[in-house]
Every structure is written in structure tokens, then in C-alpha cells.
Amino acid sequence: MMKQNKAISESTKKKSLNPKDWEQATLEVIAHQGVSAVAVETIARVLGVTKGSFYWHFTNRKDLIIAALKRWRNEDNKVIKQRVLSVNDPYKRLKTWFLLSSEPYQSHLIYATLLADRQHSYVSKVLKEVTVERLSYLQQCYQDIGYTETKAKQQALLAYSVYVGYLHMTKTLHGQFKHDDNIEAYVKHVAGQLIHPPEAISIDLSPQNL
Amino acid sequence: MMKQNKAISESTKKKSLNPKDWEQATLEVIAHQGVSAVAVETIARVLGVTKGSFYWHFTNRKDLIIAALKRWRNEDNKVIKQRVLSVNDPYKRLKTWFLLSSEPYQSHLIYATLLADRQHSYVSKVLKEVTVERLSYLQQCYQDIGYTETKAKQQALLAYSVYVGYLHMTKTLHGQFKHDDNIEAYVKHVAGQLIHPPEAISIDLSPQNL
DNA sequence: GATTTTCCATACGCCTGCGTATTGACATCA
DNA sequence: TGATGTCAATACGCAGGCGTATGGAAAATC
Structure with a gap:
């Protein structure tokens, strides 16, 4: 053969x-x-x-x-x-x-x-639907604040990404991470960066233009 | 019985x-x-x-x-x-x-x-090590910019979380997501929010105090 | 050119875990 | 109290996938 x-x-x-x-x-x-x-x-x-x-x-x-x-x-x-x-x-x-x-x-x-x-198709299906749902109402929240549709979409995606990443961190680092002091401070930090009026950030102070 | x-x-x-x-x-x-x-x-x-x-x-x-x-x-x-x-x-x-x-x-x-x-212990082991490594050099980058150690750590964690979340989004949304225009704009948006001097954000313009 | 080493095929045993078939215990209702 | 419906135990078949045993072919080495 x-x-x-x-x-x-x-x-x-x-x-x-x-x-x-x-x-x-x-x-x-x-x-x-x-x-x-x-x-x-x-x-x-x-x-x-x-x-x-x-x-x-x-x-x-x-x-x-x-x-x-x-x-x-x-x-x-x-x-x-x-x-x-x-x-x-x-x-x-x-x-x-x-x-x-x-x-x-x-x-x-x-x-x-x-x-x-x-790997399982039914899992990815549910995940996708839930993710789209959550992105949708996050986007709506940002539009309520005054973001344009496009900016709200991006900001929602950013916020949700942080959420997903955060869950991953807590499981992955599992020890590095003090589960008492640091998390509260971290959540504050994240919220301080991601919850703000649409103009607050576009004042770009950094020396580079992306 | x-x-x-x-x-x-x-x-x-x-x-x-x-x-x-x-x-x-x-x-x-x-x-x-x-x-x-x-x-x-x-x-x-x-x-x-x-x-x-x-x-x-x-x-x-x-x-x-x-x-x-x-x-x-x-x-x-x-x-x-x-x-x-x-x-x-x-x-x-x-x-x-x-x-x-x-x-x-x-x-x-x-x-x-x-x-x-x-589920597999060897996977979680590698994941943890790699994650700690990446957080470490991200933190160093932020300290180079002028962040305090604490703030740099938080910012690194935030940035890495966005990274992890972003990867998840691209796989999960798989279609919602135009793989040409939107992503570039999104990355710009993310970079505009997460790359800046340490003082740029702490000027809190939002009406709530977290 | 004979022997050893390297790489792969075939065949087998076994365990795990899904799904089925059958039987049985208990409860409810007529 | 007998019939029916509900829930569960036991036993079995079967497929997938890991690991082993053994043999063979080709290449390297001497």
C-alpha cells in the first residue's frame, strides 16, 4: 500500500x-x-x-x-x-x-x-446570546449618559471586556490577589476610569497620537 | 437495603x-x-x-x-x-x-x-504563570510612565483584563463584530482610555463619588 | 553488507461514560 | 383493593480514546 x-x-x-x-x-x-x-x-x-x-x-x-x-x-x-x-x-x-x-x-x-x-456548540450559542444582550444594555446605559451610539458601543465593549477579564483574573491569579483590600481598590480604579461623561476622556493629554 | x-x-x-x-x-x-x-x-x-x-x-x-x-x-x-x-x-x-x-x-x-x-491542573498552572509575567511587565511599563506601584498594578490588571475580554469578544460575537472597521476604532478607543499619564484621569468630572 | 538504531503500523486490552431495557417500589386514584 | 402512574435500581451493550506489545521497514553506523 x-x-x-x-x-x-x-x-x-x-x-x-x-x-x-x-x-x-x-x-x-x-x-x-x-x-x-x-x-x-x-x-x-x-x-x-x-x-x-x-x-x-x-x-x-x-x-x-x-x-x-x-x-x-x-x-x-x-x-x-x-x-x-x-x-x-x-x-x-x-x-x-x-x-x-x-x-x-x-x-x-x-x-x-x-x-x-x-467546543460544544450549545455553549457557544448561549454565550453569544448572553453577551450580545449584556452589551446591548450596557450600550444603552452609555447612550443614556450622552455617548453617541458608536462611542457607547465601544465603551460597552471595553467595560464588558474588563468584566470578563476580571473574572478570569480572580480565578487565574488565585493567591497573588488579596481577596480583601486590593479588589475593592481595583474596582474603584476601574469604575473611575470607565464611568464618566463622554467628553471627560477625549481631552487627550498624552504626547502620542494613536 | x-x-x-x-x-x-x-x-x-x-x-x-x-x-x-x-x-x-x-x-x-x-x-x-x-x-x-x-x-x-x-x-x-x-x-x-x-x-x-x-x-x-x-x-x-x-x-x-x-x-x-x-x-x-x-x-x-x-x-x-x-x-x-x-x-x-x-x-x-x-x-x-x-x-x-x-x-x-x-x-x-x-x-x-x-x-x-x-479542569486540567497543568493548564491552570501555565496560565497563572504567564498571567503573572504579563502583569509584571505591564506594571513596569506603567511605573516607567510615572504611576505609583499600587496604581500601576491596578492599571496593569485593568489593561490585561481588557485584553482577555477582547479575545473573548472576538470569538464569542463572531459576526456581530465587523472585522475591518470597528476593531481598529475600538482599539483606538481602548488605547485612548488606558494609555495616559497617571494624573490625566484622576480629575474626576463625574457627579458621583465611587 | 550486516547490525543496530530510528521511526512507524497493527492489534489488542482496558477503562470511562453514555444510553437502553427491564424490573420494582411506592403513591394515588378509582 | 386493584389499576395506573411516578420515580428509581440494576444490568447490559456499546463507542471512544488511552496506553501497550510486538513486529517491520528504512536509515545510519560500523
């Missing part, structure tokens, strides 16, 4: 796989389907081989996932270093970080699906 | 279960362990019965999860209506929403775990 290298048949002179190949394929799965979707037989099929290959390179599934996440983390650190931390001006550094954060490349996807294991 | 009602044996005059019991137990599992941890036999054990009961009330596991999420959504809407939307002053309404958002009650937990299926 001898069907082989169907997936990597183009312009690659590779004859056999190495752990890196498995890790990258795994990251691809995590980025789009979440951690729980990582199945060795599936990934093997993608790579054009079978399980027999996998268990030569790795001891088990957990080993693969840990190795893949380690690779992801290292590469992400490299990008941050090259594109963000190399900027000396802290204003531009922050700006760069924000721009980088908005780029839809794989690392962000992975982070988001480690965050949100949205 | 006749061992029965071990889990609900205290002061409850209930003799049999109804779908609501199953849904609430399911939400408890989702809140703390995520959707993928929902197993009918496990929940049955918690409720003090076996699978035989479950398949009398529901057709299958998916049916249970959908019903549970529907219940969660309805009850969450009720809370929002009563505690947020009832406030007439839009400033206080927003303030209320923020305060409510920071309360650690079950609905938030559920939302966060729909967001983050962090």
Missing part, C-alpha cells in the same frame, strides 16, 4: 517526524478546538501517521500537552521581547503591546481557548 | 426529584468544574440516586446541560433586572452593574468556567 506523507508532501524534504511537529499540530488543535479536543489518534491522522509514532516521541497525552504549552509560552515570550520590550519609550511600548494584543495570530487564539473551551 | 435520601435528608420534605434539582446540581458542577465535567452518573451520586432516575427526567446529557444553562440564564437575567435595570440614574446604574459584576456569586463562576475550562 505505502500511502505516506500525504500531509507534508509539498516541498518538505522531511522523512520522519520529531516532537516539534507533534507539538505544533497540538497547538493548532488547542487554538481552534481547545485542550479537551487533543486526541493522539486524531493528531496522528493529521500528521499522516498512527499512534505507534506518537508513543515513540512522547510518554503519554499529558506529556504532549505540557510540551506543546511550553513551546507556545516560549515563542510568545520571544515575540513580546522582540516587538514590545525592545521599545524604549514606555508610551510607545504600551501602544505596541495593545496593537500586538489585537493581532489575531495563533498565540492569542491559544490563550483564548485555554480561557474558553468552547 | 433501602438507603435513600442521604444527600437531602435534612429538613426537606421532598420524596422525589424533579428536573430543577438536576439542573441546579449541574450548574454547581459547571460552576466549579466546567461543562466537560458534567457526568450523569456523578451528578446522580451527588443527588443520592442512580442513572435510572436521570433518564426518566431528561432524554440525554445534552438535554440536561441545555436546560441547566437556560435556567442559569433566566435567573441571571432576573438578578440584572432587579438590581441593575431598576435603577433610573444611568450613572448609578452603571455603578451598580460594576459592583454586581464584582460579587463572587454562582452566576459569575458559571460564566467564567464556560469561558475557561480549567
Whole structure:
């Protein structure tokens, strides 16, 4: 029979796989389907081989996932270093970080699906509906204050993003975070920044123009 | 044998279960362990019965999860209506929403775990480390600008929360969101609000004091 | 060119967890 | 008190997915 290298048949002179190949394929799965979707037989099929290959390179599934996440983390650190931390001006550094954060490349996807294991269609459906609902009444609140529709939409999205991020922080940092003093102060800080008349902020005092 | 009602044996005059019991137990599992941890036999054990009961009330596991999420959504809407939307002053309404958002009650937990299926310990470990790292250099950026350590920490947390939330939005809204015009304007908006000297915002123009 | 190393295929065992089938206990109502 | 309806226990089938065992082919090494 001898069907082989169907997936990597183009312009690659590779004859056999190495752990890196498995890790990258795994990251691809995590980025789009979440951690729980990582199945060795599936990934093997993608790579054009079978399980027999996998268990030569790795001891088990957990080993693969840990190795893949380690690779992801290292590469992400490299990008941050090259594109963000190399900027000396802290204003531009922050700006760069924000721009980088908005780029839809794989690392962000992975982070988001480690965050949100949205494999099940019914979950994503409910999540979407609820999110749209909440954005809608947040937007209405801001329009009541005097924001234009566009600005209210953006501000609602910003506010909701902070909300989502906050929930994530409390679970993720779980210890760094003093659950008594800091949170109150943090909520105050957030509210002080996000609840204000529409003109209060557009007075741009920063030396850069975004 | 006749061992029965071990889990609900205290002061409850209930003799049999109804779908609501199953849904609430399911939400408890989702809140703390995520959707993928929902197993009918496990929940049955918690409720003090076996699978035989479950398949009398529901057709299958998916049916249970959908019903549970529907219940969660309805009850969450009720809370929002009563505690947020009832406030007439839009400033206080927003303030209320923020305060409510920071309360650690079950609905938030559920939302966060729909967001983050962090069942696997190695995932949460990596997530925590990476998050701390990123918060650290974000904090450093803000200290470079002139923020105090405390304010820098808060601002970093805020900025990172927006980042996390943004990633969630792009996946969740997936269509509402025009991936061309709106995002650029949104990023600008976010940057305009979060990148500025430390004094720029503390000039509080809003009529309420949080 | 023979042997060892590297990489992969095939086949199997096993566990978990879903869903079904069947039976039974208890309550309600006629 | 018998019939019906409600809720639950037990047993079973079955599929997916992990990990193992074993053998084989190709390449590297000597």
C-alpha cells in the first residue's frame, strides 16, 4: 500500500517526524478546538501517521500537552521581547503591546481557548446570546449618559471586556490577589476610569497620537 | 437495603426529584468544574440516586446541560433586572452593574468556567504563570510612565483584563463584530482610555463619588 | 553488507461514560 | 383493593480514546 506523507508532501524534504511537529499540530488543535479536543489518534491522522509514532516521541497525552504549552509560552515570550520590550519609550511600548494584543495570530487564539473551551456548540450559542444582550444594555446605559451610539458601543465593549477579564483574573491569579483590600481598590480604579461623561476622556493629554 | 435520601435528608420534605434539582446540581458542577465535567452518573451520586432516575427526567446529557444553562440564564437575567435595570440614574446604574459584576456569586463562576475550562491542573498552572509575567511587565511599563506601584498594578490588571475580554469578544460575537472597521476604532478607543499619564484621569468630572 | 538504531503500523486490552431495557417500589386514584 | 402512574435500581451493550506489545521497514553506523 505505502500511502505516506500525504500531509507534508509539498516541498518538505522531511522523512520522519520529531516532537516539534507533534507539538505544533497540538497547538493548532488547542487554538481552534481547545485542550479537551487533543486526541493522539486524531493528531496522528493529521500528521499522516498512527499512534505507534506518537508513543515513540512522547510518554503519554499529558506529556504532549505540557510540551506543546511550553513551546507556545516560549515563542510568545520571544515575540513580546522582540516587538514590545525592545521599545524604549514606555508610551510607545504600551501602544505596541495593545496593537500586538489585537493581532489575531495563533498565540492569542491559544490563550483564548485555554480561557474558553468552547467546543460544544450549545455553549457557544448561549454565550453569544448572553453577551450580545449584556452589551446591548450596557450600550444603552452609555447612550443614556450622552455617548453617541458608536462611542457607547465601544465603551460597552471595553467595560464588558474588563468584566470578563476580571473574572478570569480572580480565578487565574488565585493567591497573588488579596481577596480583601486590593479588589475593592481595583474596582474603584476601574469604575473611575470607565464611568464618566463622554467628553471627560477625549481631552487627550498624552504626547502620542494613536 | 433501602438507603435513600442521604444527600437531602435534612429538613426537606421532598420524596422525589424533579428536573430543577438536576439542573441546579449541574450548574454547581459547571460552576466549579466546567461543562466537560458534567457526568450523569456523578451528578446522580451527588443527588443520592442512580442513572435510572436521570433518564426518566431528561432524554440525554445534552438535554440536561441545555436546560441547566437556560435556567442559569433566566435567573441571571432576573438578578440584572432587579438590581441593575431598576435603577433610573444611568450613572448609578452603571455603578451598580460594576459592583454586581464584582460579587463572587454562582452566576459569575458559571460564566467564567464556560469561558475557561480549567479542569486540567497543568493548564491552570501555565496560565497563572504567564498571567503573572504579563502583569509584571505591564506594571513596569506603567511605573516607567510615572504611576505609583499600587496604581500601576491596578492599571496593569485593568489593561490585561481588557485584553482577555477582547479575545473573548472576538470569538464569542463572531459576526456581530465587523472585522475591518470597528476593531481598529475600538482599539483606538481602548488605547485612548488606558494609555495616559497617571494624573490625566484622576480629575474626576463625574457627579458621583465611587 | 550486516547490525543496530530510528521511526512507524497493527492489534489488542482496558477503562470511562453514555444510553437502553427491564424490573420494582411506592403513591394515588378509582 | 386493584389499576395506573411516578420515580428509581440494576444490568447490559456499546463507542471512544488511552496506553501497550510486538513486529517491520528504512536509515545510519560500523
